[in-house]
Amino acid sequence: MAVVDACTRDGRGGSPTAVVIDDGTLTDEARRAVVRAAGTSHAAFVDTATGGAPAVRFFTAEGELRNCGHGTIAAQAFLLEQGGASHHRGRQRTGGRTFATTADRRPEGIEVWFDQGTIELRDAGGTGGVVAALGLAPADVTGDLRIASPGTPRLLVGVRDRRVLLSMRPDLDRLAAECRRLGLLGCFPFALSAAGGSADARMFAPAIGVGEDVVNANSSGCLAAHLLATGRGGGLEVRQGDALGRPCVVRAAATDTPAGIAVRIGATAATHLAG
CATH class of the missing domain: 3.10.310.10 (Diaminopimelate Epimerase; Chain A, domain 1)
Structure with missing residues (x-):
């Protein structure tokens, strides 16, 4: 091993x-x-x-x-x-x-x-309970709220800035229950940089026994697909792990294909x- x-x-x-x-x-x-x-x-x-x-x-x-x-x-x-x-x-x-x-x-x-494959993106209606379990106020959340799936769905949650992201203290029991109810792997709150092309993020997946994941590369790919779908380019660098003292970075490149948005992760x- x-x-x-x-x-x-x-x-x-x-x-x-x-x-x-x-x-x-x-x-x-x-x-x-x-x-x-x-x-x-x-x-x-x-x-x-x-x-x-x-x-x-x-x-x-x-x-x-x-x-x-x-x-x-x-x-x-x-x-x-x-x-x-x-x-x-x-x-x-x-x-x-x-x-x-x-x-x-x-x-x-x-x-x-x-090659991550193609990413399915869909509306995030009915996920208010997940956002509430994250402990976020309405003013903390941007319009970037999307369910994304490379095979297993998770909720992407855009937050206002890095300070909001790092101050989050979710109710993990409530979050696990909401994710199980909706069939979600977990949720991926993120804060985009002002210049674009990069983001800070965290991943919470208590429904599968991982309260906070140090890094979630597949969710980074999902975020790149979402940004491409909303006209903000497909190249992205995502910094994760800072809240746990384990700095990480994932790179993702999303492209449009006849089958949908496909992503490579590095x-x-x-x-x-x-x-």
Whole structure:
């Protein structure tokens, strides 16, 4: 097993993510136990024995996730480290789809990019209970309120500025109940920079046992898709993890395609513990 700091910023921080080579013999309970033993919020289980693109599954201590952006960053960085190469262009199978990945050694760590796929965007009507559970006043929230899904829906919540973002203290029990009621993975409050092209964000997902996630790369991709859909460009850098003392950054590039808005996600990772 290795623990990989996924989505580091300037060589620091990142989200500790367990990565395990798994030949498919582990039970799901054993996989959840690995997460608990590792002390991480998530773990990636990589099966390389099937031939072709490795199959990767993601778990929290409560259960399996359909996909995980920072877990994909961690898994691909781990595979490059294990192989001893300086560059790899490959594919990964997760959540019923196979997608392209790249990994390159850089001075600050291993830079990984992957194709997130198309993002479904829909109206956020009926989500007032989620916003209330975040502890936000009406004046704190901008017009950027959207449900976005790369396979699992989550609520994007634009807030007025970084000060509002970092001062948030959600009612996690209430938030978990509201997210379960609406079938949401969690919610992703964010504050856009005045200059555009970057944002600060946090991710709350108590419905899946993660009160606050250090980083959520898939939600960063969802935000890039939302900004492109609303005429504000598709290139974005998202800073996360500051509220938890684990600085992270995720980059996302959204483009219009015949199938919808597709996104590529990139971040840097460092393996810091192996056993």
